Amino acid sequence: MTSVPRTADTTALLEELRRRWATTVAAARDGRKSAAPPDAPAPDPGPYADNLLARWSEPQRHYxxxxxxxxxxxRIDELAGHADDLxxxxxAAWFHDAVYRPDRSENEERSAALAERALPELGxxxxxxxxxxxxVRLTTTHEPAPDDPDGEVxxxxxxxxxGGPPDAYAAYAAAVRAEYAFVPDPDFAAGRAAVLRQLLALPHLFRTPxxxxRFEHLARRNLATELDLLGGG
Structure with a gap:
């Protein structure tokens, strides 16, 4: 699995993410070790973190x-009080884009399947x-049910x-375009405009109070601005 070159900042971020992963796995374990004998220690989460982080560092990714x-x-940390099972x-955040190919439509399903294989091995x-x-599959639509606080978070x-500042949103939009560099401009503009209209049609983009x-008003303004720039407003 090829990864992008690492800077000092990226290396520090990866180390912090590894620490976070180990803490999360420890909190989520319930004593079941389905991939090991009953008296065996739980598998080391480190190699799983390395595999996931290699996936998240693949060269086709820009956003x-x-x-x-x-x-x-x-953001999940900030919204933690709304979650049932943090x-x-x-x-789910770790796995939600673990499989990502811009030219494929089954990324969420394949990411969910990866979680279904890996997590039992981890206990x-x-x-x-x-x-x-x-x-993970819910991130296909981003439409959680009203009684789904974990999905909302x-x-x-x-x-x-x-819902970021306009300059941050512009950088996000540019990174998305870079991931779809293989798509001609007219086709990308049409497809992106359809996505933006779908988002703007949702009664609420954000479900937690x-x-x-924090984000709803500015997000709608950012989406509408991008749609205008694409000529689809």
């Missing part, structure tokens, strides 16, 4: 990078594994970039 993963985890939401029980996979954290108050 869906380790920086995005770190940003989503930070370690599950954090694990994560069946119920939590299934919930992580469900949350994950989706709000993933979409928080939409804190996420709505």
């Amino acid at each position: 869906h990078t380790v920086e995005h993963l770190a940003a989503v985890l930070t 370690p599950v939401v954090q694990l 994560i029980g069946a119920a939590r594994t299934a919930e992580v996979a469900r949350l 994950l989706c709000d954290a993933d979409l928080a970039v939409l 804190q996420g709505y108050d």
Whole structure:
């Protein structure tokens, strides 16, 4: 698996993410070790972190990078009081774009399947594994049900970039375009405009009270501005 070159800042970020991963796995374990004998110690989470971080560092990524993963985890921290099972939401963040190919449509499904394979090996029980996979699949639509606080936290954290300052949003939009550099400009503009209209048609982009108050207004303004720039307003 090829990875992008590392700077000192990236190396520090990767080390911090490894620490976060180990803490989350420890919190999520329930004593089940399905891939090992009953008296064997739980597997070391380190190699799993390395595999995931290598995936998040693949060269085709310009937005869906380790920086995005770190940003989503930070937002989850900020919204933690709304979650029912915080370690599950954090694990879902790690897996939600673990498989990412801009020219494929099944990224979320393949990412969820990866979680379903890896988490039992790490000693994560069946119920939590299934919930992580469900949350990963939910990022296909970002439309959690009203009685799904963990889904609301994950989706709000993933979409928080939409409610950033205009310069940060412009950088995000440029990174998305870079991931789709293989698509001709007219086709990209049409496809991107359709995505923006779909987002703007949602009754609420953000479902947690804190996420709505903090991001909703600016996100809609950013989306509408981009749509105008694409000629689709």
